[in-house]
Amino acid sequence: MYARSIPIVPAGRPEAGGKDAAFEYLTTRKDELIGWARKFSLFPYPFVTACCAMEFMAVSASPYDTDRFGAALPRFSPRQADLLMVVGTVTHKQAPILLKVYEQMCEPKWVMAFGVCATSGGFYQNYAALPGIDRVIPVDIYIPGCPPRPEMVIDGIMQLQDKIAHASHPIVNKDF
Numbered sequence: 001m002y003a004r005s006i007p008i009v010p011a012g013r014p015e016a017g018g019k020d021a022a023f024e025y026l027t028t029r030k031d032e033l034i035g036w037a038r039k040f041s042l043f044p045y046p047f048v049t050a051c052c053a054m055e056f057m058a059v060s061a062s063p064y065d066t067d068r069f070g071a072a073l074p075r076f077s078p079r080q081a082d083l084l085m086v087v088g089t090v091t092h093k094q095a096p097i098l099l100k101v102y103e104q105m106c107e108p109k110w111v112m113a114f115g116v117c118a119t120s121g122g123f124y125q126n127y128a129a130l131p132g133i134d135r136v137i138p139v140d141i142y143i144p145g146c147p148p149r150p151e152m153v154i155d156g157i158m159q160l161q162d163k164i165a166h167a168s169h170p171i172v173n174k175d176f
Contacts, residue, residue: 035165038082038108040070042157045081047101050088052115055147064150069157078104083160084137089117090130102137108167110140110160115147122146 046056060066060074075081078101090098102111113133116122119142121131133139140163143156 035167039161039165042070042083043073043075043081044083044085045075045078046085046087047098048087049090050117052088052147055150056087056114059150059153064154079106081105082109084111085114086118086133087114089122089124090133091128092130095130095136098133099136111137112141112143112156113139114143116144119144
């Protein structure tokens with residue numbers, strides 16, 4: 001956990017800014033705690049459509065073990081997930097379904113484009129394939145490859161964890 005250096009000045013002093021300085025310190029610490037907890041409790045929802053599914057399954061196997069990153073328990077309901085892993089080719093016909101799945105997820109939510117087909121349409125440059133899922137939903141992490149190696153997926157998960165840990169969290173409020 002990264003600690004921000006905010007000076008602790010007794011409340012009530014004019015140079016301290018009154019009660020706000022103590023509140024700012026406590027809010028910052030609570031923000032870091034929430035980021036740390038979310039970082040290690042990812043619940044992925046696999047939206048698997050094509051051949052990258054084999055590599056997705058390999059990531060959960062014992063040599064790579066996504067459990068050590070807190071992302072081992074896939075959810076099969078978008079309402080229980082906070083990480084949407086789009087694995088494989090998405091067609092124009094599937095795009096509204098993908099959008100509906102994304103909208104059903106609770107906040108905060110993150111999206112990972114798994115493989116070159118989900119990232120840019122891959123070698124399916126035709127009328128049926130969607131040229132990247134970022135045309136339908138916002139994407140946080142892109143993992144290229146056809147199919148991507150499990151090491152690349154783990155690197156993507158670690159980058160997402162870093163992004164989650166350093167994001168500001170809207171749950172932190174003044175009423176604690």
